[in-house]
Amino acid sequence: MPIYEYRCMDCRKKFDLLRPMSQSSDPAECPVCKGQAKRIASTFMAKGSGGESMGGGGGCSSCSSSSCGSCH
Ligand SMILES: [Zn+2]
16 A cells, blocks of 8 residues: 655644555645645655666666666
8 A cells, every 4th residue: 555645724733644646645634633644745745756867877787887778
């Protein structure tokens, strides 16, 4: 099950919630004030897309150079 990130509309508390993808856009209940929390951009997604550029060079296993530009 994927983890989604929510922020409470009332107390601004941010929290993670493990729930089925089918319920990802449903409002969640804040663990602090029991208010309504809405899903925000997931950090999981951000890490997945930014990981490659943050790696700082190094190609794939078939690359001899520092990038994959020549191996495809
Ligand atoms: Zn709250």
